[in-house]
Amino acid sequence: MNYLRQFARKPMGMIGAAMLLVVVAAAIFAPLIAPYDPYARVRAAPDQILAPPSPQHILGTDDAGKDVFSQLLYGARVSLLVGFTASLVSMVIGSAVGLVAGYYGGKVDTVLMRVVDFLLVIPYLPLVLVIIAVWGRGLWKIIFVIAILGWTFTARLVRAQTLSVKQRQYILRARAIGASNPRIILRHVLPQVMPLIVAQTVLDISATILAEASLSFLGLGDPTLVSWGNMLNFAFERAISRQAWWFLLPPGFAILWVSLALILIGTSLEEIVNPRIRSHHLFDARRMVALVLPVPPRPVNPPEPVKEDA
């Protein structure tokens, strides 16, 4: 609750949350808002092919005569589904790896961190690309591959935080009274690391959405779905030479919109849970006072401060 109140005071974070809300609403109410069904077969008249925006089609039509605005609304569903599902799976894997590696240390830690190092040096997009190219295009395949490869940053972050948390007094005391290791990890370490995990996961969702969009743009998206990446692939292949900007630009800006929203939320959360230094020595004294003065009022029940740098 304290975190929520602090978040409400971050203008950037609130802007991001509002922006995300628009996309979520578009995804949920797509069938109600969309003037046309983008999955329906259409037989378009020649003048309805790549038609510029008009009252009937506020964002024009694509190369098959379908309404771009309706596709845009339905595309939000794919992006959000991929982003949230894949990131949640990554979050669970990354947190588990980070907690186990950080808490137990020793050989387990070494092995797990080598796996992380390994995944970090393999070029990500080419790897996802060849796997999907060989395995076949499909929504759940894309989600699976992105999820199974995308947990490395979370694991590193959680491990670093676990290393510092496990030195704290109450952890040592819990161990002294005979609490089991899994219990300590789940009941005492995880709650301390959770805020960082959430902040990182929000940023991960943005990265996942971008990865899916890039993959679809390169022609490996789920061919049965209307997604922003697929739209951009079609638009790039068939509409760019005909200057059909109404088909090309909206899906691109939609991706930018949702990923920016998540980045704004994620960085604001990060600032709250991982407070950095508030001033430095090259400021002149006047400005330094101005920066330091507005001390946020302390919450009644201060949470355990998470100070250590990840």
Add this chain to the structure above:
Amino acid sequence: MTRTGYLPRKLLFALVTLGIVITFNFVLFRVLPGDPVKMLFRNPRLTQEAQERIRVQFGLDKPMFLDTEALLNGDLGAAFDSQFTAYLRNLAQGNLGVSFANRQDVGELLRERVWRTVLLVFSGELLAIFLGMAVGLLAAWKRGTRIDAAALILGLLAWALPTFFLGIILLLLARGVLPAGGMVTPGYAQPGTLAYWLDVAKHLILPATTLAIVNASGYMLIMRSSTVEILAEDYILTAKAKGLSNLRILRDHALKNAMLPMVTLIALTLGYTVGGAIQVETVFSWPGIGRLVYDSVAKQDYPVLQGAFLLLAVSVILANLLADILYSALDPRVRLG
């Protein structure tokens, strides 16, 4: 903790990683559904005889990894005579197979194109490092001012932008001013002449800028935050007390210490840069490895995909090793630790 030295440890890691990548590459393209001979040659008129010959030539009649029967009989030579060893042998000889699409040797195809991708990635990366460090340093110094806010907002925007979409936007914006795609104007100049290279440079501007902007955002944000932390250190206060000018403090004290996290970050993001290069080459029809990957995906040209992935992965692994060596030269502490 093992007490092996820093560099031998990194070298070993790179070797193991290479081994895993090569094995993965072998396995991935062997689990393709269907008969590998039909997949590899896609020629319905192939006679039974010809199929058999190909099977023997590529060792497909042999077990995938290990002939366990031969191993149990103690015949080691036969035990390791498998598809995998045949693949390794071919790889060692630079034989990466033949493209489905145009029957060209994959190794040759890659060799012909690799320098173009190197040129693009290198110039984009250089521009990104310069841009990211300069803006990040400035933003940290002017922290809390409008300059800082502007730099932050631009940085977040560039971070949120899909690489390919930034390319498309720049392509539309520069229409008519700069060439829209390709690497040279066809029939404009003889390869090797000055006019030719100037033409290449003109074609390089948009793709390199796209790559640079996307990468610079990450560098800028990290540079800014690490400089902010460094500027709060006591030795900066000491330097200021000595009466050094702000510029001097930034150059001699802040920049040097902020270099270390930058080297790590550049190495760490190299894999993503390669991914960005694929997108940028696709948008601008830059005839490098990335565009080749895009075209091969569309044509399901598996041998080319396999070779290109191997080349990209190996380059990134080697570049990381290089960064580790550089890092130990920059920071003597890691050699001891």
